[in-house]
């Protein structure tokens with residue numbers, strides 16, 4: 236049993252919200268942070284975990300509810316792990332298409348064998364804004380950066396992320412399949428185990 240009936244999802248990203256909601260199912264009543272505020276907190280942490288905690292605390296403070304936050308991104312080996320925690324801001328806040336264009340540009344001429352990457356997801360759950368023991372779960376998804384976008388599903392960097400085990404990009408995977416395999420799916424599966432709702 237989920238230890239509470241209701242929680243707020245601390246994300247302003249529609250793609251993430253859809254995936255998280257699908258993964259949580261009806262285990263808990265999910266509220267959106269958009270009901271409480273449209274202002275996004277500054278992500279000042281140096282790690283996915285710090286940023287996830289910061290977003291969860293902010294949402295719990297605004298809503299008075301337990302809060303679940305997701306901080307995620309793409310770490311490219313050839314770029315020393317960039318864009319990493321800066322994935323959303325890679326092209327200075329110009330959005331997904333600009334982020335993808337920049338990534339393709341900086342990887343121009345890099346051969347397939349050197350295009351390994353992983354999606355990273357850190358989930359943080361706080362019971363209240365000052366929770367001294369947030370629950371943290373992480374998930375990784377290994378793949379490779381394509382030379383051109385493929386597929387229409389998903390969001391963010393999905394059209395550039397080749398998934399070797401599926402022989403397609405993550406934007407070519409139907410939502411239900413991505414939600415079984417992704418970095419977010421792995422982190423959520425661990426969270427459900429921790430909460431005893433697996």
Ligand SMILES: O=P(O)(O)OP(=O)(O)OP(=O)(O)OC[C@H]1O[C@@H](n2cnc3c(O)ncnc32)[C@H](O)[C@@H]1O
Nearest residue numbers: 246247248305306307308309322323390391392393
């Ligand atoms: O912080 P919130 O409000 O949750 O929304 P955000 O979009 O700013 O989220 P992050 O700060 O965690 O940044 C995540 C970045 O990584 C990308 N990303 C994360 N998960 C992804 C996925 O499953 N598929 C494609 N791109 C993903 C996403 O597009 C963003 O550019």
Ligand SMILES: [Mg+2]
Nearest residue numbers: 275278306323
């Ligand atoms: Mg963000």
